[in-house]
Amino acid sequence: MYVDARLACSNGEVSHAPAERRHRDLDVRGPLLMAAVGAVLIQIDLVDIWSNAWRGPGNRWWHAAPLLLLCLLMAWRRRRPLTCLALGMLVFLAESALGGSVGSLLVVIEIVYAAGLHGRGRLADRLDAVVAAAVVLAGLGVWWSTADLRAGVLAALTAFGVFGTSYWWGSSTRRQVELTEAERQRALDLAHLAELREAEARRSEREQMARDLHDALSGSLSAIAIHAEAGLQHESAQREALQVVRATSREAMGELQTMLGLLRPDVHPTVSPGLGDLTTVIEQARARGVTVHADVSPDPVPRLPSAVSQGLHRVLQEALHNVGRHSPSRSADLRLHVTDRVDLQVRSDGEAARPPGGAGSTGLGLGTMQERVTALGGRFDAGPDGDGWSVRAVIPLEPEAAEPTAEPTAEPTGRSDR
Incomplete structure (x- = not known):
């Protein structure tokens, strides 16, 4: 019907x-x-x-x-x-x-x-x-x-x-x-919320990649530019400058390969360096002509949460790069104390204020460091300190975060010239 x-x-x-x-x-x-x-x-x-x-x-x-x-x-x-x-x-x-x-x-x-x-x-x-x-x-x-x-x-x-x-x-x-x-x-x-989350995730990933690229390569490329310029101006320093350029180029290539390994799904990613590589960071700074005086307590460095260790490694790396770029004395005092918090400070002598820019300067270093420390729930300060310039990062730890077991690659001893 x-x-x-x-x-x-x-x-x-x-x-x-x-x-x-x-x-x-x-x-x-x-x-x-x-x-x-x-x-x-x-x-x-x-x-x-x-x-x-x-x-x-x-x-x-x-x-x-x-x-x-x-x-x-x-x-x-x-x-x-x-x-x-x-x-x-x-x-x-x-x-x-x-x-x-x-x-x-x-x-x-x-x-x-x-x-x-x-x-x-x-x-x-x-x-x-x-x-x-x-x-x-x-x-x-x-x-x-x-x-x-x-x-x-x-x-x-x-x-x-x-x-x-x-x-x-x-x-x-x-x-x-x-x-x-x-x-x-x-x-x-x-579906709209999922698109917004995906867009936010992509934006965060791009920002993270930009920070990592800056931290990994900007300092090395700046050092290459500075020593190449010095070698062109002074014939007597050409051999030393070329040696620094070669060492720094290898360092930059290693950092770049690590990052490319993280981005490629078919390659097993390597662990990002942390404060356990403190000696390596100091030696790389020395290779660029920066004198580092280290005060580490306790020694060796306790095992830290990976996010804190890797984040502070990047902060330390960028701070020492800045000393090589901007400090007339090319000398830095490094202080790293671990208690219920991690207190990292890098102070350079003979620098009344941070210059607005220089050879190889990108202007992103301090902002990137502050973003990293803030993301870990810490406090970041950078500015004039007497006749020099100081960068300090303080990150609180959970009571069980800092264990007495030393990271295997941490070798720094008390305050000494490195």
């Missing part, structure tokens, strides 16, 4: 209507098909179904007039569902008082279903109570007119089965539509 087909079709199609607006507000094909079905039902005399006592005009085709009026209302059921329901019920009740027809009943069922599906607003929210009241009134009306209680109960059950079920079906479909739309919107929101 057409009504059952339409209900199933609406149940399938309307689930996407709120989001994609696939349905037109005005339906033409459905009402035309219902008018044709109703005409066939009138032709086979499926009219005067409610009462044999009251009859309309003798010609059964007078039922075509209310049928066509109901089909016209059906065409607007999506745009004005409640209005079409109210007018349709008036037409249907008037025709039913004169016998009624099956064709009009089928159209009214579709209008009731559409009211449950498309109805919105306060009245639509109370429409279930209206339908329930109408079912009760239908039973009471038949009981009053026939004085037969069984006829009244049967009329109420018939009204509920025809109209109540149609409205329940429509309202259930509407709730499913709204739930589907809410889930679809939730999925879109989650």
